[in-house]
Amino acid sequence: xxxxxxxxxxxxxxxxxxxxxxxxxxxxxxxxxxxxxxxxxxxxxxxxxxxxxxxxxxxxxxxxxxxxxxxxxxxxxxxxxxxxxxxxxxxxxxxxxxxxxxxxxxxxxxxxxxxxxxxxxxxxxxxxxxxxxxxxxxxxxxxxxxxxxxxxxxxxxxxxxxxxxxxxxxxxxxxxxxxxxxxxxxxxxxxxxxxxxxxxxxxxxxxxxxxxxxxxxxxxxxxxxxxxxxxxxxxxxxxxxxxxxxxxxxxxxxxxxxxxxxxxxxxxxxxxxxxxxxxxxxxxxxxxxxxxxxxxxxxxxxxxxxxxxxxxxxxxxxxxxxxxxxxxxxxxxx
Amino acid sequence: xxxxxxxxxxxxxxxxxxxxxxxxxxxxxxxxxxxxxxxxxxxxxxxxxxxxxxxxxxxxxxxxxxxxxxxxxxxxxxxxxxxxxxxxxxxxxxxxxxxxxxxxxxxxxxxxxxxxxxxxxxxxxxxxxxxxxxxxxxxxxxxxxxxxxxxxxxxxxxxxxxxxxxxxxxxxxxxxxxxxxxxxxxxxxxxxxxxxxxxxxxxxxxxxxxxxxxxxxxxxxxxxxxxxxxxxxxxxxxxxxxxxxxxxxxxxxxxxxxxxxxxxxxxxxxxxxxxxxxxxxxxxxxxxxxxxxxxxxxxxxxxxxxxxxxxxxxxxxxxxxxxxxxxxxxxxxx
Numbered sequence: 257x258x259x260x261x262x263x264x265x266x267x268x269x270x271x272x273x274x275x276x277x278x279x280x281x282x283x284x285x286x287x288x289x290x291x292x293x294x295x296x297x298x299x300x301x302x303x304x305x306x307x308x309x310x311x312x313x314x315x316x317x318x319x320x321x322x323x324x325x326x327x328x329x330x331x332x333x334x335x336x337x338x339x340x341x342x343x344x345x346x347x348x349x350x351x352x353x354x355x356x357x358x359x360x361x362x363x364x365x366x367x368x369x370x371x372x373x374x375x376x377x378x379x380x381x382x383x384x385x386x387x388x389x390x391x392x393x394x395x396x397x398x399x400x401x402x403x404x405x406x407x408x409x410x411x412x413x414x415x416x417x418x419x420x421x422x423x424x425x426x427x428x429x430x431x432x433x434x435x436x437x438x439x440x441x442x443x444x445x446x447x448x449x450x451x452x453x454x455x456x457x458x459x460x461x462x463x464x465x466x467x468x469x470x471x472x473x474x475x476x477x478x479x480x481x482x483x484x485x486x487x488x489x490x491x492x493x494x495x496x497x498x499x500x501x502x503x504x505x506x507x508x509x510x511x512x513x514x515x516x517x518x519x520x521x522x523x524x525x526x527x528x529x530x531x532x533x534x535x536x537x538x539x540x541x542x543x544x545x546x547x548x549x550x551x552x553x554x555x556x557x558x559x560x561x562x563x564x565x566x567x568x569x570x571x572x573x574x575x576x577x578x579x580x581x582x583x584x585x586x587x588x589x590x
Numbered sequence: 591x592x593x594x595x596x597x598x599x600x601x602x603x604x605x606x607x608x609x610x611x612x613x614x615x616x617x618x619x620x621x622x623x624x625x626x627x628x629x630x631x632x633x634x635x636x637x638x639x640x641x642x643x644x645x646x647x648x649x650x651x652x653x654x655x656x657x658x659x660x661x662x663x664x665x666x667x668x669x670x671x672x673x674x675x676x677x678x679x680x681x682x683x684x685x686x687x688x689x690x691x692x693x694x695x696x697x698x699x700x701x702x703x704x705x706x707x708x709x710x711x712x713x714x715x716x717x718x719x720x721x722x723x724x725x726x727x728x729x730x731x732x733x734x735x736x737x738x739x740x741x742x743x744x745x746x747x748x749x750x751x752x753x754x755x756x757x758x759x760x761x762x763x764x765x766x767x768x769x770x771x772x773x774x775x776x777x778x779x780x781x782x783x784x785x786x787x788x789x790x791x792x793x794x795x796x797x798x799x800x801x802x803x804x805x806x807x808x809x810x811x812x813x814x815x816x817x818x819x820x821x822x823x824x825x826x827x828x829x830x831x832x833x834x835x836x837x838x839x840x841x842x843x844x845x846x847x848x849x850x851x852x853x854x855x856x857x858x859x860x861x862x863x864x865x866x867x868x869x870x871x872x873x874x875x876x877x878x879x880x881x882x883x884x885x886x887x888x889x890x891x892x893x894x895x896x897x898x899x900x901x902x903x904x905x906x907x908x909x910x911x912x913x914x915x916x917x918x919x920x921x922x923x924x
Binding site for chain 1: 613729733737738740741743744745746747748749804805806875876877878879880881882883884885887888891892893894895896898899900915916917918919920921922923924
């Protein structure tokens with residue numbers, strides 16, 4: 257292609273950020289021009305070295321976006337530096353004010369909740385002023401438990417209930433994820449962490465509100481429960497040796513209820529030793545739809561992919577804070 | 591909602607058109623203001639009567655769009671009056687010149703082939719001149735064998751091959767569909783009809799080109815085969831009593847081939863007595879995706895639904911002849 261390359265700053269060099277950087281480097285139409293992280297063991301290092309390449313890339317990781325931008329022109333930031341809007345707000349604001357588009361893995365940014373409404377509106381206003389687009393996306397939220405079910409309703413004449421089930425075998429995943437789902441905790445430790453909001457999947461409530469918004473549903477109430485999945489027999493992973501009674505992971509459920517009936521049920525289970533991992537979407541409507549993805553859509557790989565595959569549509573989109581429903585559905589880009 | 595209703599003309603009153611009309615009548619934000627069909631047994635009749643209502647709707651079916659528009663204002667036409675662009679071109683042109691948007695079930699309009707390129711470009715130019723949007727959509731093509739697989743690639747870092755399989759039990763469908771797939775023919779009659787282009791699924795080749803276009807694939811060759819599915823034992827439906835050796839239906843396959851490998855395989859089988867009807871999408875990539883919809887997405891119901899659910903996005907879209915990939919993915923609209 258003779259098109260001008262899209263110039264990217266990779267903001268956040270955790271596992272997802274490194275994966276998106278690696279992926280962007282493989283695309284002939286994308287170019288990484290800068291990398292930002294606050295981790296002091298990364299600042300000053302070459303991105304190539306951090307990615308494990310033999311050669312330097314000539315891109316030095318900085319913790320100072322302002323300084324980076326004084327010498328570098330860019331088009332878009334891949335932002336993978338946090339889940340909670342309130343924690344990343346000043347980062348996003350700085351990026352927007354620099355006139356850059358954003359595609360972010362922030363789970364809360366998919367569809368900002370009532371609690372985050374004020375900050376989201378400020379981001380939207382600033383993005384419109386600067387003529388840039390800001391999108392939150394990923395595989396969950398952003399795809400499997402919200403946008404894909406919503407798309408399936410596009411072939412429905414009527415929708416009565418939606419149930420989405422995602423069962424992830426955390427035992428096959430990286431150590432931080434096994435830890436994040438609570439593997440190895442006692443049930444008491446698990447419950448304490450839940451009460452401190454240290455456990456549970458960020459974004460599941462957002463997925464529910466996203467579906468409700470686009471389908472025009474209003475709930476009488478929303479139920480959210482986060483419970484441990486307990487080992488019924490010993491389970492071993494590469495990182496954990498779990499005995500009967502230990503926590504294997506998390507069962508996080510969000511229900512949208514209307515007239516005492518659950519009309520939207522999002523059921524996410526991530527635990528080590530999960531049998532038959534899969535994603536499933538059941539729409540009770542006209543017609544009924546019973547969809548199943550064997551093995552499920554792999555979280556980290558898929559999230560990195562959808563972030564990078566969304567870049568072109570974000571670049572073309574109307575300015576403002578948009579949702580994945582405002583843009584054409586993404587597809588793999590060469 | 592206090593929004594102004596979208597004013598619809600239903601153009602074509604075959605099974606799909608009657609279904610879209612019925613569906614549009616159920617939406618509080620849509621309003622049918624006219625109905626067009628060339629069938630002389632419908633012209634002059636009230637749409638309500640044709641739909642089987644006791645009361646008249648005050649909408650008289652006409653075969654003259656021009657006359658209809660002289661007394662009626664409308665926003666969009668639901669066009670369900672043909673598959674082949676060359677057969678419907680003058681209809682579409684007349685609608686566009688009247689300044690109306692179009693959502694059409696024309697299979698070829700999903701992604702006009704090389705053969706239809708000239709006509710498609712003329713429609714695109716005229717639509718831009720008039721500031722209206724023209725979209726071809728449906729469940730197949732438009733969803734299950736093209737747009738949905740393409741959307742799934744959005745979570746892929748890499749795509750090697752795509753296989754889509756759709757197995758429809760025609761025995762559970764209306765008589766015209768059973769007839770359309772060739773049920774009850776002898777294998778010789780079937781082959782004659784294939785050679786006369788009277789049999790096979792219009793739009794399958796378009797689905798392949800659609801996928802290839804958006805994924806940036808180029809094929810060395812495209813193979814298309816249309817074969818009969820033959821009864822191995824007697825099969826009875828509400829309409830047919832088939833004996834061993836009779837045709838049960840059609841097996842239509844399109845392959846996109848590169849370096850002697852099939853990289854995209856679309857496999858559509860529609861026949862009476864099909865065991866285990868389903869839709870399945872297999873993406874060989876990073877990650878792999880194995881998706882299955884048990885029972886499949888019901889064709890006519892789903893096509894009517896997606897036509898009506900696409901109305902709002904067509905109304906908001908940029909002018910021109912667009913594809914389903916130019917618009918946000920549709921969802922059920924109240």
